[in-house]
Amino acid sequence: MFKSITHVIYDMDGLLLDTESLHERVNGEVARRYGKTFNLEVKMAIAGRPTLDSAKILVELLQLPLTAEEYLVERNQLLYPLYSTAKILPGTVELIQHLAKYHIPQAIASSSSQHHFEMKTIHHQEWLKLFTTTTLGDDPAIKQGKPAPDIFLLAAKRLEANPEQCLVFEDSVAGMKAAIAAGMSVVVIPDAVFDRQLFTAADQVLDSMMEFNPQDWDLPGYY
Numbered sequence: 754m755f756k757s758i759t760h761v762i763y764d765m766d767g768l769l770l771d772t773e774s775l776h777e778r779v780n781g782e783v784a785r786r787y788g789k790t791f792n793l794e795v796k797m798a799i800a801g802r803p804t805l806d807s808a809k810i811l812v813e814l815l816q817l818p819l820t821a822e823e824y825l826v827e828r829n830q831l832l833y834p835l836y837s838t839a840k841i842l843p844g845t846v847e848l849i850q851h852l853a854k855y856h857i858p859q860a861i862a863s864s865s866s867q868h869h870f871e872m873k874t875i876h877h878q879e880w881l882k883l884f885t886t887t888t889l890g891d892d893p894a895i896k897q898g899k900p901a902p903d904i905f906l907l908a909a910k911r912l913e914a915n916p917e918q919c920l921v922f923e924d925s926v927a928g929m930k931a932a933i934a935a936g937m938s939v940v941v942i943p944d945a946v947f948d949r950q951l952f953t954a955a956d957q958v959l960d961s962m963m964e965f966n967p968q969d970w971d972l973p974g975y976y
Contacts, residue, residue, distance in 0.1 A: 801925025
């Protein structure tokens with residue numbers, strides 16, 4: 754039996770929007786320029802983390818002859834034109850619209866910067882209006898990025914919600930750890946290539962948002 758939930762918080766990348774496939778393509782391309790391979794180990798290590806943290810980890814693991822900042826310059830030249838093509842992942846907008854219909858407060862808590870968020874969501878303004886608040890990785894009130902709980906605690910504060918009554922949707926280990934550290938329940942919908950054993954600390958692990966049953970969490974069900 755799960756906790757009774759009053760507020761819902763979503764990560765964005767790899768959870769609401771399929772930006773991860775774009776990142777994988779571009780990270781792979783930059784790595785190849787230096788004779789390296791962007792592999793599953795690196796993908797797992799950077800998933801869910803703030804941009805600069807991810808870049809530092811990637812550069813170190815692949816031993817690239819670049820600083821993290823230099824890497825991001827190369828990456829962004831390839832990535833920025835792709836952001837507006839990010840597709841919605843199955844079942845996400847349906848859930849957001851369903852909960853909004855029943856006036857369940859919802860928030861986004863994403864490690865993305867404001868600039869990146871705007872590029873990714875340019876074609877998704879209609880359903881973004883349904884969120885009560887959006888908290889992003891470059892918010893000055895956030896001292897530490899995921900896996901620290903700061904971003905989720907700030908989102909809950911802005912929702913005027915008790916963390917114990919918040920349900921977080923995540924796709925990464927860092928995000929899962931951040932939600933747990935914040936004292937929240939967490940449903941993880943990981944990339945299909947990730948080992949499910951990494952997410953045993955989550956309350957639920959699903960293959961898709963379409964598997965989620967709101968009634969399990971005392972939320973209004975689909976009828």
